[in-house]
Amino acid sequence: MATATSLVRSPTTSLSGKFTLSDQKPPTPPGQLPQYPTQRRRFTPLFASFHDDSSSNSGSKKNAPAVELEKLLDDAPYDVVSKDSPLHPRPLSSTQFSNSVSDGSRLRVAYQGVRGAYSEAAAEKAYPNCEAVPCDQFDAAFEAVEKWIVDRAVLPIENSLGGSIHRNYDLLLRHSLHIVGEVKLAVRHCLLANHGVKVEDLQRVLSHPQALAQCENTLTKLGLSREALDDTALSAKYVASKKLKDTGAVASSSAALIYGLNILAQDIQDDCDNITRFLILAREPIIPGIEKPFKTSIVFSLEEGPGVLFKALAVFALRQINLTKIESRPLRNQPLRASDDCNNGSKYFDYLFYVDFEASMADQRAQNALRHLKEFATFLRVLGSYPVDTTMI
Ligand SMILES: O=C(O)C(=O)C[C@]1(C(=O)O)C=C[C@@H](O)C=C1
Known part of the structure; x- marks a missing residue:
C-alpha cells in the first residue's frame, strides 16, 4: 500500500541545490516530442516543509466555508498520532514547492486532499507502490508535476452521479501536462x-x-x-x-x-454504482499503442455557424469512432463573440469542446479524423492518448 513520503525517508541533502523557478523545465513546444532528461534532479525535502508553521495552508483557507478551518491543522489533537507526526503530512501547496525532494526511488503521485481522500485511493489504484503526495488544491497538483516535485498527478474529472469536475477541465488547458491514463474508482460513502x-x-x-x-x-x-x-x-x-x-x-x-x-x-450514495473517473497526468505523453483498448482526449474550438458542431462530431462518426464524453466549457479569454450578421446584433458564447473518443492516436482512423477536424477547427489540442481502465466494466 502507498504511504506518505515522510514515513519512509529521512530528509536528504539536495545534490543539485534548491529547486527554484529557474530550474523549471520549459514546456515542450506543441507538435514536438518531449525530451527526457538524462539524469533525474534531486530536490530538498518536501515534507520538511509540512511541519514548518511559516508555510500556511493558504489555498484551503481561501475557500473555507462557515466552519473554522484556520486552526484545523494547528490544533488537531489525535489520540494516537500527534499533529507533527509524518502520519499526518500537511497537504502541499504551491508556495511550498521550494522545499521538496524526490530521490527517484518510488513514483511520487500528487492528489488533491488529505489522507483518506478518494483521490488518494485512486492514486494507489493507479500505482500500487507509489508515494501518494497530498496537495491542498487541484492547481497545486498540476504545478507539482510541472515543477518535477512529483512524477504524476491523479485528479477527478467526472462522476457517474455528480457529473463533470469543471475545474479540472479548465486546468487541463491552462497547464501543459499530458493525460497518460485513467482510473475508475467505486466511491462508497x-x-x-x-x-x-x-x-x-x-x-x-x-x-x-x-x-x-x-x-x-x-x-x-x-x-x-x-x-x-x-x-x-x-x-x-x-x-x-x-x-x-x-x-x-x-x-x-x-x-x-x-x-x-x-x-x-x-453506502449512503444515492446509487450503488457511484463511480468517479480520474485522469493520470504526466509531463510527457506515452507512446500510444493498439495492442489494448485506448482512448484519446482532445479539446477544440469552432467558428460559429449552423451545423458546425455536427460537422465536427461527424469526423468521428464517419470513421466508426465511438465518442465516450463531450463537455463544453466557456472560452474564457473570449466569452462573447458578435454575430457576423450585423443586422442580427446578437452575441454568442464561445466554447471549448472536450471530447473523449475510443481510438488510439496510433490508429490511422484517429489520425485521419483529427486531420479532418483541423481543417475547420479554430483550435485543436490532443490532451492524451491512453489505455482505457476496463476494471469497472
Ligand atoms: O474529496 C475527496 O475525497 C476526493 O477525492 C474528491 C472527489 C471529487 O472531487 O469528486 C473524488 C471522488 C468523489 O467523487 C468525491 C470527491
Whole structure:
C-alpha cells in the first residue's frame, strides 16, 4: 500500500541545490516530442516543509466555508498520532514547492486532499507502490508535476452521479501536462461521526460538494444541513479534531479509520454504482499503442455557424469512432463573440469542446479524423492518448 513520503525517508541533502523557478523545465513546444532528461534532479525535502508553521495552508483557507478551518491543522489533537507526526503530512501547496525532494526511488503521485481522500485511493489504484503526495488544491497538483516535485498527478474529472469536475477541465488547458491514463474508482460513502454520537444527534454534515451531491437523497431524508469542504477526508479530520457532537462527515471508511471516527451508515450514495473517473497526468505523453483498448482526449474550438458542431462530431462518426464524453466549457479569454450578421446584433458564447473518443492516436482512423477536424477547427489540442481502465466494466 502507498504511504506518505515522510514515513519512509529521512530528509536528504539536495545534490543539485534548491529547486527554484529557474530550474523549471520549459514546456515542450506543441507538435514536438518531449525530451527526457538524462539524469533525474534531486530536490530538498518536501515534507520538511509540512511541519514548518511559516508555510500556511493558504489555498484551503481561501475557500473555507462557515466552519473554522484556520486552526484545523494547528490544533488537531489525535489520540494516537500527534499533529507533527509524518502520519499526518500537511497537504502541499504551491508556495511550498521550494522545499521538496524526490530521490527517484518510488513514483511520487500528487492528489488533491488529505489522507483518506478518494483521490488518494485512486492514486494507489493507479500505482500500487507509489508515494501518494497530498496537495491542498487541484492547481497545486498540476504545478507539482510541472515543477518535477512529483512524477504524476491523479485528479477527478467526472462522476457517474455528480457529473463533470469543471475545474479540472479548465486546468487541463491552462497547464501543459499530458493525460497518460485513467482510473475508475467505486466511491462508497459512509456517514461518520465521533464515538458515542448517534444519527439522531446530528444537525449537519461536512464533505466535498461532489460527495454531498452524490448522497443528496439520503441526507435529505435524514434532514441534515450540509457544508462543503475541500475534500471528504478533510471533513472527517475536522469532525474528529473538534470532537463535534452535532456534526458528521461524509467520507470513506479509510478516513474513519485514519481519524478515529465511527461509521454510522455505509453506502449512503444515492446509487450503488457511484463511480468517479480520474485522469493520470504526466509531463510527457506515452507512446500510444493498439495492442489494448485506448482512448484519446482532445479539446477544440469552432467558428460559429449552423451545423458546425455536427460537422465536427461527424469526423468521428464517419470513421466508426465511438465518442465516450463531450463537455463544453466557456472560452474564457473570449466569452462573447458578435454575430457576423450585423443586422442580427446578437452575441454568442464561445466554447471549448472536450471530447473523449475510443481510438488510439496510433490508429490511422484517429489520425485521419483529427486531420479532418483541423481543417475547420479554430483550435485543436490532443490532451492524451491512453489505455482505457476496463476494471469497472
Ligand atoms: O474529496 C475527496 O475525497 C476526493 O477525492 C474528491 C472527489 C471529487 O472531487 O469528486 C473524488 C471522488 C468523489 O467523487 C468525491 C470527491
